[in-house]
Amino acid sequence: MPLPNRWLSSLLMRYNGRMFLVDCGEGTQIPLKLSGWGFKALDTIFFTHFHADHISGLPGLLLTLGNSGKTDPLNLVGPPGLKKIVESLIVISPNLPYPLHLYELPYVKNLGTQEEHGYPLCDQFFFRYSGGNHNIPCLTYSFEISRPGKFNPGLAKELNIPLLQWSCLQGGQTVTLEDGRTIEPHMVLGEPRRGIKLCYCTDTRPTSVMPTFFKDADLLICEGLYGDDENLENAAGKKHMVFSEAATLAKESNASELWLTHFSPALKTPSEFICYAQNIFVNTKVGVDLLSTTLRFVD
Amino acid sequence: MPLPNRWLSSLLMRYNGRMFLVDCGEGTQIPLKLSGWGFKALDTIFFTHFHADHISGLPGLLLTLGNSGKTDPLNLVGPPGLKKIVESLIVISPNLPYPLHLYELPYVKNLGTQEEHGYPLCDQFFFRYSGGNHNIPCLTYSFEISRPGKFNPGLAKELNIPLLQWSCLQGGQTVTLEDGRTIEPHMVLGEPRRGIKLCYCTDTRPTSVMPTFFKDADLLICEGLYGDDENLENAAGKKHMVFSEAATLAKESNASELWLTHFSPALKTPSEFICYAQNIFVNTKVGVDLLSTTLRFVD
Numbered sequence: 001m002p003l004p005n006r007w008l009s010s011l012l013m014r015y016n017g018r019m020f021l022v023d024c025g026e027g028t029q030i031p032l033k034l035s036g037w038g039f040k041a042l043d044t045i046f047f048t049h050f051h052a053d054h055i056s057g058l059p060g061l062l063l064t065l066g067n068s069g070k071t072d073p074l075n076l077v078g079p080p081g082l083k084k085i086v087e088s089l090i091v092i093s094p095n096l097p098y099p100l101h102l103y104e105l106p107y108v109k110n111l112g113t114q115e116e117h118g119y120p121l122c123d124q125f126f127f128r129y130s131g132g133n134h135n136i137p138c139l140t141y142s143f144e145i146s147r148p149g150k151f152n153p154g155l156a157k158e159l160n161i162p163l164l165q166w167s168c169l170q171g172g173q174t175v176t177l178e179d180g181r182t183i184e185p186h187m188v189l190g191e192p193r194r195g196i197k198l199c200y201c202t203d204t205r206p207t208s209v210m211p212t213f214f215k216d217a218d219l220l221i222c223e224g225l226y227g228d229d230e231n232l233e234n235a236a237g238k239k240h241m242v243f244s245e246a247a248t249l250a251k252e253s254n255a256s257e258l259w260l261t262h263f264s265p266a267l268k269t270p271s272e273f274i275c276y277a278q279n280i281f282v283n284t285k286v287g288v289d290l291l292s293t294t295l296r297f298v299d
Numbered sequence: 300m301p302l303p304n305r306w307l308s309s310l311l312m313r314y315n316g317r318m319f320l321v322d323c324g325e326g327t328q329i330p331l332k333l334s335g336w337g338f339k340a341l342d343t344i345f346f347t348h349f350h351a352d353h354i355s356g357l358p359g360l361l362l363t364l365g366n367s368g369k370t371d372p373l374n375l376v377g378p379p380g381l382k383k384i385v386e387s388l389i390v391i392s393p394n395l396p397y398p399l400h401l402y403e404l405p406y407v408k409n410l411g412t413q414e415e416h417g418y419p420l421c422d423q424f425f426f427r428y429s430g431g432n433h434n435i436p437c438l439t440y441s442f443e444i445s446r447p448g449k450f451n452p453g454l455a456k457e458l459n460i461p462l463l464q465w466s467c468l469q470g471g472q473t474v475t476l477e478d479g480r481t482i483e484p485h486m487v488l489g490e491p492r493r494g495i496k497l498c499y500c501t502d503t504r505p506t507s508v509m510p511t512f513f514k515d516a517d518l519l520i521c522e523g524l525y526g527d528d529e530n531l532e533n534a535a536g537k538k539h540m541v542f543s544e545a546a547t548l549a550k551e552s553n554a555s556e557l558w559l560t561h562f563s564p565a566l567k568t569p570s571e572f573i574c575y576a577q578n579i580f581v582n583t584k585v586g587v588d589l590l591s592t593t594l595r596f597v598d
Contacts, residue, residue, distance in 0.1 A: 001362070027325060030301055030302070050390075052391040053362075056325075056355070057355075060324075089387065092384065092387075092388070
């Protein structure tokens with residue numbers, strides 16, 4: 001439940017002027033407003049699953065988006081059941097001035113890495129998902145920005161490619177020159193470089209594929225319903241995790257940083273329990289309202 | 300929409316240990332928690348209408364009530380459409396540990412005073428409703444506590460009524476004595492005394508029956524979407540009111556006090572506009588989060 005001093009868990013990402021939200025519980029539009037990024041550029045809302053604390057804020061946000069002047073489509077992405085749930089909830093937010101596009105992702109429990117789906121969002125931004133282990137179908141997400149290799153101006157000059165076409169090639173597009181030649185990006189680019197990877201994992205037990213699915217994440221945002229290990233059985237019974245399990249996932253994934261979120265209302269001061277995570281994975285932060293960062297390419 | 304510094308409008312009443320809520324927009328459970336009264340004793344939720352800012356917090360509150368240990372029924376009362384709306388919203392709050400009892404009130408536009416309905420809640424507490432004038436069916440409510448006349452011990456002694464029966468008669472019940480006589484309350488009570496009347500009016504234009512419906516209210520809680528009269532046309536177009544219209548209703552109703560609520564998000568500091576109301580009705584307060592009072596019988 002939303003608390004007077006703690007909003008429900010959600011993630012807002014901004015990339016190239018578009019915004020992407022993961023989960024939208026009751027009240028989520030308030031920290032969204034506090035972010036100062038406006039509403040209009042919201043492109044897609046992803047849902048991990050359909051428990052109320054992850055979707056009950058949808059009807060209100062849809063109306064607020066309508067009032068923000070949004071007219072371009074809003075994408076809603078989630079596990080099976082999305083269509084039924086959204087159609088039910090929007091009885092109180094009818095007549096929106098923009099279209100809703102719904103994408104139900106097939107739920108595959110313990111999806112193997114080889115079978116992971118990658119879906120493009122915009123430019124070099126895409127996402128993958130993997131089934132979690134909760135008491136209803138639940139997805140974990142990986143949001144990734146790929147980064148092409150470095151452009152080699154020497155090679156471009158050798159190939160007599162006009163300057164005008166350089167940026168297309170840099171952006172990964174194949175170009176056809178006036179003389180009929182086709183130039184593919186790999187002909188003028190170095191090896192693909194490390195991109196950015198942000199993983200979001202909540203309302204699930206750890207699964208065997210997670211260390212692979214989250215591999216080398218720049219930031220792993222992971223739930224921890226309870227702080228201490230004494231509550232492990234309690235957390236497991238509710239299909240949740242404790243801090244040390246999240247930290248183990250971060251360690252096994254070789255993540256760069258871990259943020260803990262989705263605390264039980266009974267866990268009044270999560271920061272008191274951070275040692276349970278940091279004993280396993282040092283670079284851990286306990287999530288607080290409006291915690292934010294900028295992820296940049298590592299050069 | 301809920302704002303970082305202003306919850307959506309709602310009213311929580313407590314009477315004889317039971318609680319009654321009017322409207323439940325997104326986030327309403329947070330100020331409910333801040334009230335410190337707990338959740339479990341919530342008896343009934345009334346809805347003025349089914350725009351999202353008045354009902355979108357329902358699924359989350361229902362779950363929180365479940366977690367509070369509530370097992371006795373929760374009553375939901377509102378205009379036509381209640382059943383359909385509630386059934387849609389509770390797809391995300393299934394398996395509640397208490398029953399929901401739904402009461403759809405017939406919507407009668409501009410209901411005359413004579414035809415007003417009075418429904419008992421508990422003990423001497425009852426409510427009436429009257430149709431408002433909004434762009435969807437909307438109800439205004441009057442919550443009233445009746446107060447029997449003063450008990451006259453002299454009369455009771457003259458009638459040889461045993462002390463044991465006095466409290467039943469005081470409470471308005473008819474008693475049959477051992478000697479076979481039937482004593483009705485009016486035989487030992489003075490004239491009914493002034494009770495308590497609290498009226499709640501939001502998302503409607505003023506209607507011709509309101510001054511009668513709200514007559515002699517101890518407290519009238521009334522919307523004012525905008526503060527200044529320059530926005531009257533704007534407010535009327537949206538089927539809302541400005542402060543001066545709410546104040547005129549309070550004056551014409553001979554209310555004791557007026558609280559203004561349901562401000563437009565564009566109205567950032569409603570208190571700056573209080574003069575528009577106080578010029579007409581002095582005893583006006585601008586609603587703020589958690590504004591509360593105790594209404595007592597006037598002796």
